[in-house]
Amino acid sequence: MEERKNRTFGLLGKDISYSFSRGYFTEKFKNLGFTKTKYVNFDIPKIDDFTTVINNDDSICGINVTIPYKEEVMPYLDKLDKTAKKIGAVNTIKFTKRGNLKGYNTDVVGFEKSISPFFKKHHKFALILGTGGASKAVAFALKRNNIKYKFVSRNPSSKKEISYQDLTEEIINKYNVIINCTPLGTSPNVNMCPAIPYQHLSEKHLLFDLIYNPELTVFLAKGKEKGATVKNGYQMLEIQAEESWAIWNQSK
Template sequence: MIEIVKKRFGLLGRNISYSFSKGYFTEKFSNENFEGCTYENFDIQEITTLPEIIRDNLELKGLSVTIPYKETVIPFLDKLSKKAKKIGAVNTIKVSKKGKLKGYNTDYFGFKKSLKPLLNKSHQRALILGTGGASKGVAFALDELKISYTFVSREAKENAISYEAINASTFENYQIIINSTPVGTSPNIDAFPLIPYEYFTEKHIAYDLIYNPEETQFLKKAKERGAKTKNGLDMLIFQAEKAWKIWNK
């Protein structure tokens, strides 16, 4: 009897029962005959639990990282890729044979690849709603696409405007509006970022990193005004496949 080498992967986050990753990778392992591979959720209340997870799960080869740990995980890692270091957020961890942890960011790759087909020459500037870990990958991708951007935060600060400051002229100046916050994620599907949706036009792109529900209130309201809309599912698939390559290289 041939012994099947077991490889474990997982998702690190808080309140992640809704997550796409476990279902996606479980289906991938089954469809593509990756025998001995498993993917599970590590739903933890504090990031300080990470060293214990690594110690207790010797077959662990890689982790995805989601809200709220994309930034707070960094001090627990042994090494960062160049891009993850520049971005300042990690959503993929490779575990070496010796149990050393290296952090990567594949969010920026997934976002960039999924946004690119929607762009035309008029899309020069973007508003990024939110300033958390997810927003950092978005900003890095926009830099690579040569699209300038401004962050939007609950309170105006050095590198961000407040939600209250958004008006008609903001929408004239910014053609891409990106929701990088969790506002509107299932089960809170009636929630939406507080921006003046009446100023969206057919010249705008509304992009929501959320994928559950498929159409958030943010996207629905923007679509009603003629905007081109996109949810985060393709981004998620692209970043997951990139993570898979990292874990297996």
């Protein structure tokens, strides 16, 4: 791949100094021998500041989106890829040659490819902890794999959502795939974890945490203690990052 001009890529989010994306892409560009390409953090306090970000730098070619803007950024986009439209959340934005902003969702591919090797025959029901943008991509992937799911929320607002107080032993036994889509446990708040009844976990459970820093969150450690299979979100992030890179470099 040839580097012809100055290009800027970046991550849009709030309080994102912890993020792996900038380090990942900076290393990638170094290995590619790119000196005119950079990856920066667009750390903004509110989504209204997004227009200022994109108007201030005409070298921006692509943006990744993280908490809490995966849904909030959508009204600012000109087009949506069909998968992103179905999911209702965007984590990748491409600046097209026509000057349009097009939204994609690479979380779904990242999650699906990293969790599917761990699925077993008895994994038919899943709990998704959290209801943000990432949880929508997780739900989309689970549906594609014929796994029925419920969202767990502090404030349930639909039939597909239950509260943490509703998590009985019976529910935990049945819903033996549990995915943490909340930020609870992310560095530096490494002692936190979602309030589920960990005592009911067993070796039949599969716990997946979208968090990758620390490598073993309290959520995963508590599952591991009970013999559950555990997986963090680092591979998911690598896969979605590479998917984003492919989208940004498409000629369209």
